[in-house]
Amino acid sequence: GACIGIVGGGQLGRMSAVxxxxxxxxxxxxxxxxxxxxxxxxxxxxxxxxxxxxxLEKFARSCDVITFEFENISxxxxxxxxxxxPVHPSGRILEISQDRITEKTTLGSFGLPVAPWREIIxxxxxxxxxSFGFPCILKTTRFGYDGKGQFRLDDEEAFRxxxxxxxTLPYPLVAEQKIDFAREVSVMVARNAEGTIRCFDVSENxxxxxxxxxxxxxxPIMPLLAEKAQTLATExxxxxxLIGIMGVELFEDRNGNxxxxxxxxxxxxxxxxxxxxxxxDQFEMHIRAVTGLPLPPARxxxxxxxxxxxxxxxxxxxxxxxxxxxxxxxLYGKEEARPGRKMGHVNRIFPRGGxxxxxxLSSYQPRLEG
Ligand code: ATP
Ligand code: MG
Ligand code: MG
Numbered sequence: 137g138a139c140i141g142i143v144g145g146g147q148l149g150r151m152s153a154v155x156x157x158x159x160x161x162x163x164x165x166x167x168x169x170x171x172x173x174x175x176x177x178x179x180x181x182x183x184x185x186x187x188x189x190x191x192l193e194k195f196a197r198s199c200d201v202i203t204f205e206f207e208n209i210s211x212x213x214x215x216x217x218x219x220x221x222p223v224h225p226s227g228r229i230l231e232i233s234q235d236r237i238t239e240k241t242t243l244g245s246f247g248l249p250v251a252p253w254r255e256i257i258x259x260x261x262x263x264x265x266x267s268f269g270f271p272c273i274l275k276t277t278r279f280g281y282d283g284k285g286q287f288r289l290d291d292e293e294a295f296r297x298x299x300x301x302x303x304t305l306p307y308p309l310v311a312e313q314k315i316d317f318a319r320e321v322s323v324m325v326a327r328n329a330e331g332t333i334r335c336f337d338v339s340e341n342x343x344x345x346x347x348x349x350x351x352x353x354x355x356p357i358m359p360l361l362a363e364k365a366q367t368l369a370t371e372x373x374x375x376x377x378l379i380g381i382m383g384v385e386l387f388e389d390r391n392g393n394x395x396x397x398x399x400x401x402x403x404x405x406x407x408x409x410x411x412x413x414x415x416x417d418q419f420e421m422h423i424r425a426v427t428g429l430p431l432p433p434a435r436x437x438x439x440x441x442x443x444x445x446x447x448x449x450x451x452x453x454x455x456x457x458x459x460x461x462x463x464x465x466x467l468y469g470k471e472e473a474r475p476g477r478k479m480g481h482v483n484r485i486f487p488r489g490g491x492x493x494x495x496x497l498s499s500y501q502p503r504l505e506g
Pocket of ligand 2: 280281282398
């Protein structure tokens with residue numbers, strides 16, 4: 137049978153591998169760390185560096201198509217893989233999403249709105265930032281996830297404190313105006329080589345300390361706005377020539393306008409609700425897209441409330457969650473429940489239209505129980 141290569145050993149790789157296995161594919165995981173969530177779901181496992189050409193070539197030669205769940209493989213690494221095997225989504229898309237400056241520049245060139253931003257290339261330039269105004273958020277341009285590598289500058293005072301270590305920061309940085317958003321939403325969009333595009337319903341996402349905590353679907357937004365979000369994601373997929381799935385993170389501002397926060401050309405945490413609320417979930421949609429299979433409509437048969445299990449505190453609640461009737465539990469097989477670490481997620485599923493009002497994010501404080 138055909139073999140799908142997945143670069144990266146995390147939970148997104150694990151769930152992609154399970155979806156691929158269900159479709160009859162063999163999966164070869166390339167991971168740079170020894171025990172990894174994806175390792176135990178793979179038929180073949182290579183542990184090695186994403187920068188080692190010998191390792192990459194051997195991996196690529198064993199695969200019929202390669203995709204990734206890990207976004208930070210180098211451009212050289214990617215083009216090396218592509219010499220031996222098709223890679224989807226393309227290295228070009230990955231390069232755009234790897235770097236916040238390239239990402240924002242590209243989005244801007246497509247005419248898509250983003251939060252006002254500025255590149256900061258040095259400590260001296262940082263010192264002149266006050267002209268940009270507060271509150272704002274400083275972000276590293278690369279390797280950030282779960283809000284890591286970000287400095288929130290709510291006022292002049294926070295800025296002055298940061299300036300004390302200005303010389304030690306990893307430049308270039310991006311300064312973004314902090315958006316006073318009404319809510320955060322996202323769209324998962326898939327496209328195959330034939331050009332078929334499917335958008336899942338818009339979800340509303342709630343973050344705590346920069347980490348996704350809860351997603352609900354459908355997002356409680358005006359149908360017209362949901363349509364706008366999906367149109368935006370569709371246009372983006374077309375313009376990028378996407379093959380695979382991509383998460384598009386959006387802010388809805390107080391005037392009902394959408395701004396793009398960032399894109400992730402891979403399965404995305406805010407799409408995990410699809411695993412139990414859609415016949416074909418984001419992982420299967422992704423595998424279908426990269427292997428050239430038909431894409432069915434991204435139909436949602438249920439409402440969903442997805443809650444991440446983060447760190448030891450959430451894991452302690454598992455016995456109670458196992459007692460629930462409408463909770464589907466997904467664990468990633470990580471040994472150590474360090475604080476802030478995503479250990480799994482729970483999908484609470486309700487008939488369409490039956491998501492309890494108390495679970496609508498914009499109007500409540502998320503809690504794990506009830
Ligand atoms: P991810 O794990 O989604 O890749 P990340 O580390 O790339 O996260 P961002 O998505 O840029 O980080 O930011 C994390 C969260 O911080 C956002 O979902 C949002 O809640 C908040 N945030 C980021 N940028 C802004 C902004 N310009 N204005 C307001 N809030 C923001
Ligand atoms: Mg990100
Ligand atoms: Mg994000």
